[in-house]
Amino acid sequence: MSILVTGATGGFGTYALAALKKLVPQDEIFALARSEEKAAQLRENGFSVKIATYDDPTSLEQAFHDIDRLLFVSSSEIGRQPQHKNVIDAAQKTGISYIAYTSFGKADTSTSPLAQDHAYTEKLILESGIDHTFLRNNWYLENEGGVITSALKTGKFIHAGGEGKAGWGLKREFAELAARAVSGKFDFPSILEVGGPLLTYQQLAEALEKVSGKKFDFITTDADTVSQFLQDNADLPKDAADFTASSQEIVKSGSLAVEPDDMEKYLGKPLSSTQDALKELFIK
Structure with a gap:
């Protein structure tokens, strides 16, 4: 093979x-x-x-x-x-x-x-x-790097996602799932909805508070404001900040509120919890 x-x-x-x-x-x-x-x-x-x-x-x-x-x-x-x-x-x-x-x-x-x-x-x-x-x-947690690092730096968790939900997960684990699929050693369906538990940005911020021990001002705003904030506080160039902000609007639209299939069944282990994923990526 x-x-x-x-x-x-x-x-x-x-x-x-x-x-x-x-x-x-x-x-x-x-x-x-x-x-x-x-x-x-x-x-x-x-x-x-x-x-x-x-x-x-x-x-x-x-x-x-x-x-x-x-x-x-x-x-x-x-x-x-x-x-x-x-x-x-x-x-x-x-x-x-x-x-x-x-x-x-x-x-x-x-x-x-x-x-x-x-x-x-x-x-x-x-x-x-x-x-x-x-x-x-669904959505890589890494996509929120600018938002999360700026929150840890400034105490302000700012986003343009409204009440939308996403199934954030680690890129590493989504890739592990893909490796298992292509290996031919496991039974995979023809369609697999891949993602973590569906959360709002407020729930994501609450998870970050728990793992960081910090409290955040939670601010829901528009994409332009988010982009400027990330440029000023996360050292993101305008293109990257605009991408992050526009991605949050995709979450707001409801497009990512897709219930995942049984990740543990296909990954061979539970998907990392949101708190553990945040620790892995952002808490040093």
Whole structure:
């Protein structure tokens, strides 16, 4: 058996490779990188590397040759639908038997703009006839890094999420779940709604109070105010601060209020509690 992980130099891919090599022999694992320069660290860590980009169908077909199972980490670039089509076309042409794809909560019915590319990709995979699991990931707790670090610094927990809820979880554990899916050693459904317990920002702030021992002024405001606050207090550049604030508006919309499936069943252990996850990332 051979398994290929795309996006292997990114955070999710790095975590997935680390988890995967605990499940299958490392010589069965291949990592996809965009260049030899980016591949260097992967090779140092003992992984076989294939070079390809989502924009180059020929390179993808060459990389997918003799690969059985694919962990397809979605592109983060704007206009990614053609890229995703290249990946699925190459997988179909080279006879890949299974795809685990990192998608978005209830992608096929969600009205969130973020769901559109994922719904498109899920449809391509369905039409390809390739066996699959759509890993519909909720929200990484890491996405709230600016909000949380600025709260710890200033005593103000400020957000634009209203009463919306999200199923925050650790990127590491979402990637471990993906590794288990693509390993072929466990039974996974064709669709898995991945996430932690649904919480509001106020509940997230309360969990942070418990693990930090600090009390926060809890401020609900608009995205522009959040962005400026993060630029001033979390040392975030404007683009990053704007992204965080706009992400909070997605939470406010209700798009992430998707009840997770049985994470313990598929992860093989309980998902870290919100308090433990906060400790791991932010409490030193």
